[in-house]
Amino acid sequence: MSLPSTDAPLKVLVIDENSIRRTLLETGLREAGFSNLTVLDDATGLLERIYALDPDVIIIDLENPRRDVLEQMFQVSKIVRRPIAMFVDHADRDTITSAIDAGVSAYIVDGLKKEHVRSILDMTISRFNAFERLRLELEETKSALKERKVIEKAKGILMKSRDLDESAAYELLRKTAMSSGRRIADVAEGLVNSYDLLKG
Amino acid sequence: MSLSPTRSRSGEPLRIGFIPLVDATALIVAVDKGFTADEGLDVDLVREVSWSNVRDRLNVGQFDAAHLLAPVAVASTLGLGHFREPLIAPFNLGVNGNAITVTTALYQAIAAEADGDITNPAVTAKALQRVVAKRKAAGQPPLTFGMTFPYSTHNYQLRFWMATGGVDPDEDIRLVVLPPPFMVESIVKGHVDAFCVGAPWNSVAVDLGVAHILHFVSEILERAAEKVLALRADYASRHPDIVAALVRAHDKAARFAEEPGNHEEVAHILGAPSRIGVAAEVIQRTLQGRLKVSPDGATRRSPIYLLVGRDGAGRPNPVQAAWLYAQMVRWGQAPMSEALLKDAMAVFRPDIFDAVTGAAGASVYSGPADGVGAFAGPAFDPADIAGHLAQWSIRRTAF
Numbered sequence A: 001m002s003l004p005s006t007d008a009p010l011k012v013l014v015i016d017e018n019s020i021r022r023t024l025l026e027t028g029l030r031e032a033g034f035s036n037l038t039v040l041d042d043a044t045g046l047l048e049r050i051y052a053l054d055p056d057v058i059i060i061d062l063e064n065p066r067r068d069v070l071e072q073m074f075q076v077s078k079i080v081r082r083p084i085a086m087f088v089d090h091a092d093r094d095t096i097t098s099a100i101d102a103g104v105s106a107y108i109v110d111g112l113k114k115e116h117v118r119s120i121l122d123m124t125i126s127r128f129n130a131f132e133r134l135r136l137e138l139e140e141t142k143s144a145l146k147e148r149k150v151i152e153k154a155k156g157i158l159m160k161s162r163d164l165d166e167s168a169a170y171e172l173l174r175k176t177a178m179s180s181g182r183r184i185a186d187v188a189e190g191l192v193n194s195y196d197l198l199k200g
Numbered sequence B: 001m002s003l004s005p006t007r008s009r010s011g012e013p014l015r016i017g018f019i020p021l022v023d024a025t026a027l028i029v030a031v032d033k034g035f036t037a038d039e040g041l042d043v044d045l046v047r048e049v050s051w052s053n054v055r056d057r058l059n060v061g062q063f064d065a066a067h068l069l070a071p072v073a074v075a076s077t078l079g080l081g082h083f084r085e086p087l088i089a090p091f092n093l094g095v096n097g098n099a100i101t102v103t104t105a106l107y108q109a110i111a112a113e114a115d116g117d118i119t120n121p122a123v124t125a126k127a128l129q130r131v132v133a134k135r136k137a138a139g140q141p142p143l144t145f146g147m148t149f150p151y152s153t154h155n156y157q158l159r160f161w162m163a164t165g166g167v168d169p170d171e172d173i174r175l176v177v178l179p180p181p182f183m184v185e186s187i188v189k190g191h192v193d194a195f196c197v198g199a200p201w202n203s204v205a206v207d208l209g210v211a212h213i214l215h216f217v218s219e220i221l222e223r224a225a226e227k228v229l230a231l232r233a234d235y236a237s238r239h240p241d242i243v244a245a246l247v248r249a250h251d252k253a254a255r256f257a258e259e260p261g262n263h264e265e266v267a268h269i270l271g272a273p274s275r276i277g278v279a280a281e282v283i284q285r286t287l288q289g290r291l292k293v294s295p296d297g298a299t300r301r302s303p304i305y306l307l308v309g310r311d312g313a314g315r316p317n318p319v320q321a322a323w324l325y326a327q328m329v330r331w332g333q334a335p336m337s338e339a340l341l342k343d344a345m346a347v348f349r350p351d352i353f354d355a356v357t358g359a360a361g362a363s364v365y366s367g368p369a370d371g372v373g374a375f376a377g378p379a380f381d382p383a384d385i386a387g388h389l390a391q392w393s394i395r396r397t398a399f
Helices: A019-031 A046-053 A067-074 A093-102 A114-161 A166-180 A184-199 B022-032 B051-059 B070-078 B104-113 B121-137 B153-164 B180-188 B201-207 B233-238 B240-258 B260-271 B280-288 B318-330 B338-347 B350-357 B382-390
Strands: A012-015 A037-040 A057-061 A084-086 A104-109 B014-018 B043-047 B065-069 B087-096 B098-103 B144-147 B174-177 B194-198 B211-216 B225-232 B290-292 B299-301
Touching (some): A012 A019, A012 A046, A019 A037, A019 A114, A057 A067, A057 A114, A093 A104, A093 A114, A093 B051, A104 A114, A114 A184, B014 B022, B022 B043, B022 B065, B022 B087, B022 B225, B022 B260, B051 B070, B051 B225, B065 B070, B070 B087, B070 B153, B070 B225, B070 B338, B087 B233, B087 B338, B098 B180, B098 B201, B104 B211, B121 B153, B153 B174, B153 B318, B180 B194, B194 B201, B201 B280, B211 B290, B225 B233, B225 B318, B233 B240, B240 B260, B240 B350, B260 B280, B280 B290, B318 B338, B318 B382
Parallel strands (some): A012 A037, A012 A057, B014 B065, B144 B194
Antiparallel strands (some): A057 A104, A084 A104, B065 B225, B087 B225, B098 B194, B098 B211, B290 B299
16 A cells, blocks of 8 residues: 555544554554654643644544544634544445444544545554454453463362362362353352451 | 343343433433333443544444433434434433533632623623623633533533623634543643533532532523433334333433432432442532532522423423524534424424323423523524524524
């Protein structure tokens, strides 16, 4: 993807308080040739900063409450220097839904070429989705690690109090889980909690 | 009434978005007090951070329903500011409930210029005009007023009020959008001189000792539709049973919340961290319409400060939608057209409300005769919006 040389490079502003996601998106946009890029991690005094930067495209994550501030830029009033619209004029309904699903929104200066805006939007949506996948994977890894620790602890309790070896302790946990229709990690957690209670 | 099996029995709850504000009372109480469960509805309340998010998530189908600014329901239906998505409002969540809060410095400046009772909006609007003129003459920067959204009652109430005193809201002051939770911080840091916002944020600013409540918006208009329960029109027509169950649950919740004996319990439900997350005592004051208006402890009381279902407030009134549309025309957000007016009025659905609640709502209405009750100007007539707007010299639309 490259921009026609006759066009001035688009000025893109990214507002995202999440540093990892911000970096993911910034890298993606730079690699795609959008070099005139400003990234903000905090949206204090947003309107003033936007007037100073005068961007063509503004990308903001949906977790940011200051998104409502941008909506004012649609208005015809003294406070608005360049009329800006949400990307609705540049994208079909599916793209809008994908963006909202991905947790991002974009605002675009009137009169921009549709194809430029589309490529920025597509990149943004894919990077936001990639970040969400990473976040989920990390969460799963964390919870798997936590479960393994709790199972280890429960095994230790059983080995000590019932004088079992490690594989017998695990087998007991597994059988209890199966007969009660619960997960091994849940049985282990219950055991650890009860043990802590009894221990005082 | 049987519910759609796709929603009630498959285990997929309804997702309803809200912004942490006291006018979400009927919705929050309907869910947390079990009125929706009584109707066979499983509801997930989703707290949102911006009106843009609530609107977009509702419009693209991530939310089944939402606590929404009444003017946003109209704007969305008319395709103003974003893509067009027809919405309906079968229940009016809140009437009034906002207040105009000013810094102590601005309060004193207005008081010094006031030619009469400072609780009278006609007096304060003229005083504001003199303050604005003096600042201009002295070369001082214009006053900055915060409000919550371009398509908000707050925006229109502020504009209506100051324009009667000769202050042009687009020329003489700066009107900026601020998310409600940032209002207090903005006035403390001196980023704004005043704001118009819903409860509890005005009280929070007064309690901090940095500001005065100048007006309840009910002093400017006796009756303004503030927030509605909004659904996509196509979703509502596919799921009339869900709409009916929601309206019934909201009607019950609103009645429950308005019982003075229940205020304490309701304030605790609303105050929970996952709901509004503000001290129950502050919320209780707003439910009672008894607000501390000055850091010195002075209070002002109004029986119509915020109506949640009381006096027929739950029943959507299309005249309110027409008034909101008229403001959009006045301030250049929408062109004047009979077709748009008709679409705007059709957002508010008293027919659904009446069918579900047994038409009790219409008979208990005790508001102003024209449905609006503005403190200035002649009665509002939805049949002649152009004529109505023509009498105001400060406006963005030519007639």
